[in-house]
Amino acid sequence: MLVVEHIRKHFNGKLVLQDISFDLEPGKIMCIIGQSGHGKSVILKNIMGLMIPDGGRIMYNNEVISSPTMHERDYGKVRRKFGMLFQGAALFDSMTVGENIAFPLREHFHLPEDEINKIITDGLEMVGLHGVEKLMPAELSGGMRSRVGLARAVSMKPEVMLYDEPTSALDPIMSDKINDLILELREKLNMTSIVVTHDMSSAYKIADKIAMIFEGKIIFSGTPAEIRASRNPYIQQFIRGQRKLYYAVEGEEESAGTFDIGRLKAEPGRKFRMPARGSDSVQDPEDPHRAMPSE
Ligand SMILES: Nc1ncnc2c1ncn2[C@@H]1O[C@H](COP(=O)(O)OP(=O)(O)OP(=O)(O)O)[C@@H](O)[C@H]1O
Numbered sequence: 001m002l003v004v005e006h007i008r009k010h011f012n013g014k015l016v017l018q019d020i021s022f023d024l025e026p027g028k029i030m031c032i033i034g035q036s037g038h039g040k041s042v043i044l045k046n047i048m049g050l051m052i053p054d055g056g057r058i059m060y061n062n063e064v065i066s067s068p069t070m071h072e073r074d075y076g077k078v079r080r081k082f083g084m085l086f087q088g089a090a091l092f093d094s095m096t097v098g099e100n101i102a103f104p105l106r107e108h109f110h111l112p113e114d115e116i117n118k119i120i121t122d123g124l125e126m127v128g129l130h131g132v133e134k135l136m137p138a139e140l141s142g143g144m145r146s147r148v149g150l151a152r153a154v155s156m157k158p159e160v161m162l163y164d165e166p167t168s169a170l171d172p173i174m175s176d177k178i179n180d181l182i183l184e185l186r187e188k189l190n191m192t193s194i195v196v197t198h199d200m201s202s203a204y205k206i207a208d209k210i211a212m213i214f215e216g217k218i219i220f221s222g223t224p225a226e227i228r229a230s231r232n233p234y235i236q237q238f239i240r241g242q243r244k245l246y247y248a249v250e251g252e253e254e255s256a257g258t259f260d261i262g263r264l265k266a267e268p269g270r271k272f273r274m275p276a277r278g279s280d281s282v283q284d285p286e287d288p289h290r291a292m293p294s295e
């Protein structure tokens with residue numbers, strides 16, 4: 001079980017993660033959503049041991065794997081159990097696709113070459129790529145690069161996989177294959193996953209729970225059904241991808257108005273009322289039984 005407790009992280013005096021806490025049971029998939037720059041990638045890097053938090057701690061199976069007082073050398077054994085697909089894949093430009101995939105294997109294990117070659121071919125096969133072992137990353141499309149990054153991360157068969165926007169460079173069909181792959185890794189290997197995504201259809205499909213980050217804090221955590229039923233207009237606006245949304249503050253009928261994402265302050269405790277289904281509404285494409293306010 002992965003437990004993240006009160007993680008704080010700042011850069012140059014700016015507090016990026018204010019207080020992040022959550023836990024995740026083995027085999028579960030959690031999606032993290034939220035606006036750009038609000039700290040999603042920094043959360044993953046703290047879990048992976050690539051950044052050391054300024055406060056709080058991260059536990060895995062009752063063992064502290066990250067805390068401000070831990071020493072750099074202790075992170076090695078953590079990284080073997082955790083795999084990460086970096087935002088934009090982060091391949092080594094000077095290495096071929098095959099060498100990229102083999103890199104963590106060579107670093108952590110002593111395997112015979114033919115076994116490494118088989119892992120490379122199987123990994124590429126899993127992400128739907130063939131015959132690209134000898135190509136350089138610069139010769140691949142963005143979506144191919146991200147799939148090679150995925151093959152590299154899962155080739156170590158980690159217990160916990162961290163995915164930073166795995167579908168952002170992919171077409172809808174390939175995105176759905178990656179969704180299925182994340183689910184398949186859970187079925188076959190009971191892999192635990194944290195997926196940072198902007199892709200709500202992917203989050204609805206794969207997530208056991210969705211956590212929404214706002215200014216370095218989790219302002220919502222719940223199942224896909226719960227987030228869709230949330231009455232917080234900021235959350236509604238984000239998950240529906242609407243720039244403007246009509247709302248009314250409950251008990252203050254005068255303060256109905258429109259929201260503009262970005263300028264809005266998330267107020268999780270406040271109760272809002274979404275407009276009732278009617279002439280002013282269009283259907284929510286994700287859920288035809290639910291009304292969606294029009295602009
Ligand atoms: N190594 C670093 N040094 C200094 N500041 C950093 C560093 N990494 C991240 N930050 C800052 O932390 C904040 C959060 O960054 P992060 O990459 O986590 O955003 P994000 O939520 O992943 O955004 P996006 O959706 O665009 O990927 C940003 O303001 C960023 O500038």
Ligand SMILES: [Mg+2]
Pocket residue numbers: 040041042087164
């Ligand atoms: Mg990011």
